[in-house]
């Protein structure tokens with residue numbers, strides 16, 4: 001498959017905002033090259049020493065590369081992307097050279113390009129995500145290692161929406177639960193659920209690339225060996241009653257998921273939704289509350305919100 005790469009040369013402080021703009025515009029993945037990563041990585045807490053000479057990396061500023069399926073009609077979405085990026089200085093973010101380039105790339109190029117920038121990510125005391133090609137030892141007996149090769153699928157653990165979802169899972173899981181992971185991407189939330197004590201986990205994604213990646217990652221983590229991965233549109237046709245449903249998907253898609261989530265969460269069970277920006281928060285909350293969910297906790301990282309909801313134990317609906 002061929003992809004269209006939209007490459008924005010910018011300033012380090014704008015990378016996250018631009019990555020978010022790209023994902024909202026429908027990018028399937030985003031890679032970032034940031035000169036600051038070199039500085040940060042040299043003093044990395046995992047103790048790896050970087051030889052700047054051998055490191056093919058930009059020396060200042062940053063580049064955000066977003067990958068759209070070649071079927072995306074870019075002339076339609078590019079003006080909005082440029083407009084949103086141009087507005088960032090109004091929010092106090094410098095955008096540097098603000099150069100936008102477009103290239104066609106083969107799948108294999110961007111599937112592997114980001115690997116050199118991907119390091120272990122410490123999510124919490126209990127969870128660390130480690131790239132499969134990195135040798136890493138747990139620092140204490142509580143630390144669970146989640147091995148991951150996200151490949152083309154979303155979910156390296158570094159994106160705020162994934163982190164919020166992982167923190168929410170840590171808050172709600174006690175052990176023994178049935179979990180449905182909707183939009184599993186790399187499978188990161190399913191594998192984490194097993195590490196956090198879930199008994200049964202079912203992972204769904206619409207994208208075949210994600211289904212394959214999730215299955216491969218499940219296979220990398222013996223504890224997650226019994227996670228059931230399958231292709232599915234949200235929870236359509238699913239009949240498994242769950243203690244916890246987690247979905248890290250954009251707000252527009254979460255709105256579609258709500259009726260099935262309500263149908264499948266057991267009374268007293270939890271729904272975790274993540275991937276929500278400020279502009280969409282009220283609309284999503286309103287729809288969730290209207291169907292009967294109670295808001296338990298709202299988490300935020302960067303500009304992204306995650307919501308933990310409870311289906312009341314006495315279900316009158």
Ligand SMILES: C[S@@+](CC[C@H](N)C(=O)[O-])C[C@H]1O[C@@H](n2cnc3c(N)ncnc32)[C@H](O)[C@@H]1O
Pocket residue numbers: 153154155156157161162165182183184185186187188189204205206207210232233234248249250253275
């Ligand atoms: C933001 S990624 C989240 C990946 C991972 N769960 C995480 O937290 O990092 C959203 C995922 O939802 C999937 N997705 C989008 N629409 C979907 C749908 N209608 N049904 C199932 N999966 C969907 C995408 O393919 C993508 O893998």
